[in-house]
Amino acid sequence: MIEIRNVSMEFLQSKRFKDFFYLTKSQKVVKSLINVDLMIDEGDKVAFLGPNGAGKTTLLKLIGGLLYPTYGEINVNGYNTVHNNLRSRKSVGFVLNEERSFYWRLTAVQNLEFFGVLDNLEGDRLTSKVVELIGLVGLEGAKHKKVATYSSGMKQRLAIARGLLCDPKVLILDEPTRTLDPEAVIDVKNLIMQKIHENEKRTLIIATHRFDEAEELCNKVCIIRNGELISFKTIDEIRSIYGSVSQYYHSIMERNKKD
Numbered sequence: 001m002i003e004i005r006n007v008s009m010e011f012l013q014s015k016r017f018k019d020f021f022y023l024t025k026s027q028k029v030v031k032s033l034i035n036v037d038l039m040i041d042e043g044d045k046v047a048f049l050g051p052n053g054a055g056k057t058t059l060l061k062l063i064g065g066l067l068y069p070t071y072g073e074i075n076v077n078g079y080n081t082v083h084n085n086l087r088s089r090k091s092v093g094f095v096l097n098e099e100r101s102f103y104w105r106l107t108a109v110q111n112l113e114f115f116g117v118l119d120n121l122e123g124d125r126l127t128s129k130v131v132e133l134i135g136l137v138g139l140e141g142a143k144h145k146k147v148a149t150y151s152s153g154m155k156q157r158l159a160i161a162r163g164l165l166c167d168p169k170v171l172i173l174d175e176p177t178r179t180l181d182p183e184a185v186i187d188v189k190n191l192i193m194q195k196i197h198e199n200e201k202r203t204l205i206i207a208t209h210r211f212d213e214a215e216e217l218c219n220k221v222c223i224i225r226n227g228e229l230i231s232f233k234t235i236d237e238i239r240s241i242y243g244s245v246s247q248y249y250h251s252i253m254e255r256n257k258k259d
């Protein structure tokens with residue numbers, strides 16, 4: 001269970017402007033999230049949809065304990081992400097859309113071993129976990145190749161394997177198919193559907209711009225706009241009221257434009 005209670009997130013951004021003859025530096029407050037309230041149940045598969053800059057990644061990072069909220073609180077499986085940060089982070093696996101976070105001169109196995117040690121795995125447990133995950137994401141044939149030689153799709157598979165190293169109760173994926181070609185998109189989607197959905201108790205949270213991804217991979221959808229959570233519905237409700245996720249999204253965005 002993930003409880004997000006009245007969460008707001010503000011960033012300070014430096015701003016330089018020319019004031020007649022002087023270059024002045026000031027700071028402005030960017031409100032990335034405003035009073036977000038949300039409950040995510042164990043086993044839920046939730047998609048965060050919203051335009052660029054809406055606050056989706058910020059919310060993922062707050063749930064994962066990588067950022068602390070400016071106001072409000074978040075509890076992941078009963079652990080507060082600020083006061084019990086280590087414990088709350090232990091139950092969360094993160095798949096960021098950051099290919100650069102791997103060591104390119106190391107192989108897939110070496111990368112997973114390195115990150116596994118950071119997750120407190122060692123010895124036989126680490127070795128068997130790495131073998132299991134390499135198999136799960138279908139990288140056996142390339143496991144001893146340097147990551148530098150990997151395609152974007154293979155790196156994304158490896159990123160999913162890394163996110164699963166600590167056997168997390170909650171798996172967070174930030175735009176898992178953003179940089180992939182159409183075939184790799186299908187591959188990664190299938191991987192998430194077949195392998196990750198197998199564990200019914202695992203909660204999945206995906207930030208995405210793809211309606212098909214939300215519809216096929218998730219049972220609930222949140223729409224975030226300008227830092228506010230403007231709608232949260234189950235896929236069944238969406239299908240019966242709007243027909244599809246795409247129609248739901250456009251209808252909610254249109255209604256909120258008018259407000």
Ligand SMILES: Nc1ncnc2c1ncn2[C@@H]1O[C@H](COP(=O)(O)OP(=O)(O)OP(=O)(O)O)[C@@H](O)[C@H]1O
Pocket residue numbers: 011012013030031032050051052053054055056057058059207
């Ligand atoms: N570290 C930061 N410092 C300052 N501002 C930030 C920081 N991180 C995010 N923001 C700002 O917060 C807002 C929300 O950003 P966020 O990345 O969460 O949006 P997003 O919905 O994930 O966008 P996208 O779909 O483009 O990935 C943006 O205005 C962004 O500039």
